[in-house]
Each structure stands twice: as C-alpha cells, then as structure tokens.
Amino acid sequence: MVPLTLSFTALALSASLSRAAILSVIIPTIFLLTYRYKKEILCFYKNLKWTAKNIALFALCICLLSISAIATLYLKKESADGRVLIWKIGKNILHENRLFGIGFGQFKSRYMNYQAEYFKNNFYANEIRLADDTNYAFNEYLQATVENGFIGLLLMLSILLTVLFARTKKRNDFRHVMLKLNFMSNETSLPTLARAGILCIAIFSLFSYPSQILPIKTNLVLFLATIAKSRQLEKAVSTNIPKRVLEKKSFSLGISAFIALLVLASFATFKIHFYQTRFQLWKEAQHLYSYEVYANSIVKYAEAYPGLKHNGDFLTNYGKALFMAGRHEEALEILKEAENLFPNTVSCIAKGDSYKHLGKYPEAEQAYFDAFYMKPNRLYPKYLLVKLYQHWNKPEAAKSLAEDIMNMDIKVPSKATLEIRSQMEKYLRDNQTLKLR
Incomplete structure (x- = not known):
C-alpha cells in the first residue's frame, strides 16, 4: 500500500510542475531518512576514506544537483520572475513600517497600489509582462514581515524553531505512558513525523501561501498538537506524577475542554x-x-x-x-x-x-x-x-x-x-x- 501511495504522490507532483511542492517533499523526506538511518550514516561517514574516486563521485553528485536546480529554476521561468517582482514590491511596502508592519491582513489592501506606483517609476518591458492582480506575497515570511514588521517575523520564527528543535527524551517510563494512553507505539515516531510535516509547510511557505489554504492550516494544527501532546506527557513523567493524580487531572481537563468546545461549537454554528x-x-x-x-x-x-x-x-x-x-x-x-x-x-x-x-x-x-x-x-x-x-x-x-x-x-x-x-x-x-x- 505504501509503495502505491508514494507512486501516486510522485505522479501528482510531476504533473503539477510545482517546484515549491517538489522541494517541500524532497527536503522533509531527506530529514526523515536521516533521522531513521542516522546511526548507519554516522558509521558510513566515520569509515569513509577520501580517495580520488570518492571525491570524484561527490563532485559528480554536486554537479548533478546544481544542474537539476538550474533546470528547475527555468521550468516555468515566467512564474518565478513574477514572484521576484512581487517580492521586490513587497520590500518597498515594508519600508513604510519595518518594526510593526502595516497591520495584520493588510497586504491585500495595499499591494496593488504599490504595484501601480512601481510601474509609474519603473516602466521595464520585461517586468510589465509579469504584472497581474495580486492578493498574496507568495512568501509567507515576507508577507508576515510586511504585515507585522520584524517583531512579528521574529515571533513567527521563534515559534517555528522551538517546535522544530524541541526534543523528546527517550525514557522507558515515558514510553510506558504513551502505550498506556494508546497515543502511539513508538515514543518518537509521531512527533518526528509531525516535525517533518511542519518542515514541509515551512519550505512551501517560501514560494506560496499555505496559510490561506484551509486543509494545510488544519494539518499544521494537527502537527503542533501532536508535538505539544508528546511534550506534555514527557513533562508529566519527568515530574513523577502518580498515575491516579494524572488520570484525575486528565479527567478534569477533559471536562473543561468539552464545555469550552461546546460553547465554541454553538457560536461557530451560528456564525457559519x-x-x-x-x-x-x-x-x-x-x-x-x-x-x-x-x-x-x-x-x-x-x-x-x-x-x-x-x-x-x-x-x-x-x-x-x-x-x-x-x-x-x-x-x-x-x-x-x-x-x-x-x-x-x-x-x-x-x-x-x-x-x-x-x-x-x-x-x-x-x-x-x-x-x-x-x-x-x-x-x-x-x-x-x-x-x-x-x-x-x-x-x-x-x-x-x-x-x-x-x-x-x-x-x-x-x-x-x-x-x-x-x-x-x-x-x-x-x-x-x-x-x-
């Protein structure tokens, strides 16, 4: 079943011709393979001898990767040039308020006016062909900086790095709690997969607007919840909380969460x-x-x-x-x-x-x-x-x-x-x- 799923995924990616999607799949896959086979990779690296043959093979790999990167850049080149134009104009908007930005969600309300001003002063034929009505910056980090300033960007990156580099200790008692709550069969598999998912979205954010796509936002919440849950359970075990106290605390939190969700669902139903x-x-x-x-x-x-x-x-x-x-x-x-x-x-x-x-x-x-x-x-x-x-x-x-x-x-x-x-x-x-x- 897994090979079939991977085959269909590869076909969908190749048919989409989306460089951002391909890159955001390749890098998290390398991350997961490195995590899974890190002992073997370290062993291989320690035993590796830098002979002329190995150096030539390494250089060949670098050349192939460089050629692939250049070829990918020229695939749908006009689309890439269009993003560069948007980023250039987005940088001009940022000059208005670098510290706090122009306001959350205000990129769409300002961008086209700045684009008009840009073309009044820079009437270049190669960029004129790229102009269109634009809603998003096609770079979540740039858009976050434009809207919320460098303070907002630092906050966003702090959260991202904290989530990606938060480590879960391998402890027998921690594993026991996980198994007892039927949370997962391996103490590190789900958090690691969640980090790979967040890494995928983080890379895709460099060239697109995943924060505006509901299924991606839903997955991001799921990934964050998975990591938060694993950290919460680790903390509970590390403080040696008795099982009876832990169950009682979980029950109280569950009732409170249920009531809060009920109120939220009622309000959401009315608004929907x-x-x-x-x-x-x-x-x-x-x-x-x-x-x-x-x-x-x-x-x-x-x-x-x-x-x-x-x-x-x-x-x-x-x-x-x-x-x-x-x-x-x-x-x-x-x-x-x-x-x-x-x-x-x-x-x-x-x-x-x-x-x-x-x-x-x-x-x-x-x-x-x-x-x-x-x-x-x-x-x-x-x-x-x-x-x-x-x-x-x-x-x-x-x-x-x-x-x-x-x-x-x-x-x-x-x-x-x-x-x-x-x-x-x-x-x-x-x-x-x-x-x-």
Missing part, C-alpha cells in the same frame, strides 16, 4: 449559518448579474452587504452591478469601499466608467490610469482612455494613446485584444495620425 446565508445571496446575485437582471441582482447584493462589507471581492462585484444598473453615485461609494480592502483593475475601471457617465472626466482619467499602471500589459484601460479623450474633446491625447496601443506587446492574445487593435487602427487611419511603428 450567518455567513453561509450571505454567501448564498452573493452567489444568487452573481447569477442574476450574469443574465443582466441588474435590478434584482442589486437587491441580493444589498441583503448580503451587512455580512460581507469587509470582503473586497464582494464589494467589487456589488459596485460593478450598481454601475451596470446606472446607479453611478451609489456605485462609486461601494467601489471606494472595495478599493480600501482590495484595490484592483476591475474596481478602478468601474470607477472610471461611473465618473465618465457623471461627466467627471478628470476623475475618470485618473481611475483609468490607476488601472493601467496596476497591470500595464493590458490594452483595455488605455482603450477606455482613448474613448474618454474622444468625449472630452482631447484628440491629440486620444491619438497618442491609440498609437501606444498599436505598439504594445499583447500578453494574452484574444478576440477582445484583436478587436481593440482593429478599432484603434481604424481610428488612426480615419484621423490621419502619425505613421504606425
């Missing part, structure tokens, strides 16, 4: 039902929106608003629906709330459209430019600016931007981009603009 209802309303509102039944869609959004008013994605959808229904003043209010939680190109473009319909052309221009600098590889914001300048009676600005659109590299060719190019080409031809480059 509350949010489940609001998310269902959101789903219904989106369904109506997709069928262009905007008035009914807005009613559903309004019902869901009290429970989801701190959700940037929900507010963006709500503001867009209000715009489509022609309720521009209300749309702007909701979209401004959305931008405080999750600034993105969709909310900026919707803001610009509402300002344009209200005749507030300078505000619309600013909103469209914000959307463009957030993702400067997209044609649509500049296309909307051309249309705005036509209404605003600014033909020279419209012509200049139309020419820029014709010379932009297209990140993702589509029917929409071809149509935009076609319209801009016709506009330039009809208005006898500068020759296209």
Whole structure:
C-alpha cells in the first residue's frame, strides 16, 4: 500500500510542475531518512576514506544537483520572475513600517497600489509582462514581515524553531505512558513525523501561501498538537506524577475542554449559518448579474452587504452591478469601499466608467490610469482612455494613446485584444495620425 501511495504522490507532483511542492517533499523526506538511518550514516561517514574516486563521485553528485536546480529554476521561468517582482514590491511596502508592519491582513489592501506606483517609476518591458492582480506575497515570511514588521517575523520564527528543535527524551517510563494512553507505539515516531510535516509547510511557505489554504492550516494544527501532546506527557513523567493524580487531572481537563468546545461549537454554528446565508445571496446575485437582471441582482447584493462589507471581492462585484444598473453615485461609494480592502483593475475601471457617465472626466482619467499602471500589459484601460479623450474633446491625447496601443506587446492574445487593435487602427487611419511603428 505504501509503495502505491508514494507512486501516486510522485505522479501528482510531476504533473503539477510545482517546484515549491517538489522541494517541500524532497527536503522533509531527506530529514526523515536521516533521522531513521542516522546511526548507519554516522558509521558510513566515520569509515569513509577520501580517495580520488570518492571525491570524484561527490563532485559528480554536486554537479548533478546544481544542474537539476538550474533546470528547475527555468521550468516555468515566467512564474518565478513574477514572484521576484512581487517580492521586490513587497520590500518597498515594508519600508513604510519595518518594526510593526502595516497591520495584520493588510497586504491585500495595499499591494496593488504599490504595484501601480512601481510601474509609474519603473516602466521595464520585461517586468510589465509579469504584472497581474495580486492578493498574496507568495512568501509567507515576507508577507508576515510586511504585515507585522520584524517583531512579528521574529515571533513567527521563534515559534517555528522551538517546535522544530524541541526534543523528546527517550525514557522507558515515558514510553510506558504513551502505550498506556494508546497515543502511539513508538515514543518518537509521531512527533518526528509531525516535525517533518511542519518542515514541509515551512519550505512551501517560501514560494506560496499555505496559510490561506484551509486543509494545510488544519494539518499544521494537527502537527503542533501532536508535538505539544508528546511534550506534555514527557513533562508529566519527568515530574513523577502518580498515575491516579494524572488520570484525575486528565479527567478534569477533559471536562473543561468539552464545555469550552461546546460553547465554541454553538457560536461557530451560528456564525457559519450567518455567513453561509450571505454567501448564498452573493452567489444568487452573481447569477442574476450574469443574465443582466441588474435590478434584482442589486437587491441580493444589498441583503448580503451587512455580512460581507469587509470582503473586497464582494464589494467589487456589488459596485460593478450598481454601475451596470446606472446607479453611478451609489456605485462609486461601494467601489471606494472595495478599493480600501482590495484595490484592483476591475474596481478602478468601474470607477472610471461611473465618473465618465457623471461627466467627471478628470476623475475618470485618473481611475483609468490607476488601472493601467496596476497591470500595464493590458490594452483595455488605455482603450477606455482613448474613448474618454474622444468625449472630452482631447484628440491629440486620444491619438497618442491609440498609437501606444498599436505598439504594445499583447500578453494574452484574444478576440477582445484583436478587436481593440482593429478599432484603434481604424481610428488612426480615419484621423490621419502619425505613421504606425
């Protein structure tokens, strides 16, 4: 059964082409093998003779590992470059408050504004292609530092290192307690496996966002509980607490924990039902929106608003629906709330459209430019600016931007981009603009 499981795991990893996942499996596996065969490894090392043959073999292994690392780096290179761009901009956010950070959970509410500012000042073609709407730093340590400062990072690393290097003593009486409580058959196997699991998550955190994925968070809690339980039992044995006292103490703690869990479960059930209802309303509102039944869609959004008013994605959808229904003043209010939680190109473009319909052309221009600098590889914001300048009676600005659109590299060719190019080409031809480059 184990070889079959390992085979399927290897197939899944190879199919995913996820370098972070592969690395986060290989290193904990080496850790477990080293722990399991540490006596044999030490014996081999002591008896190893550094002959020319062994040195050549060692050098060959190093070369193969280096080639594999370089090949892995160039696998999905654009994805790796995109992460480097996010880390570079994340470092700029950190400069705002290095000691305490910008606030827990605030990365999503700040990042896109900093990305727009970065591209205003650093318009490099190789980085422009990588820009996209971003929610996470793709590095938990960087995101923790940005949100909680270096103090938060030190606290996080202290907990991680304490858990990873906490040792469980091998004692016969400790093993007896473990077996008696049916906790595990070997006194060190489960804590060691739990540490390997935490190490896996810690490595994956360097390149992704596991703290945002519920199954991974659940496993992390399980791993921490396993280590904490083993340490608790070791402490109980080391202080020579009589079995009767230990059982009585465990019973009291169990009753207290049961009551606490009962209260927590009741509260959680109420909150889950509350949010489940609001998310269902959101789903219904989106369904109506997709069928262009905007008035009914807005009613559903309004019902869901009290429970989801701190959700940037929900507010963006709500503001867009209000715009489509022609309720521009209300749309702007909701979209401004959305931008405080999750600034993105969709909310900026919707803001610009509402300002344009209200005749507030300078505000619309600013909103469209914000959307463009957030993702400067997209044609649509500049296309909307051309249309705005036509209404605003600014033909020279419209012509200049139309020419820029014709010379932009297209990140993702589509029917929409071809149509935009076609319209801009016709506009330039009809208005006898500068020759296209």
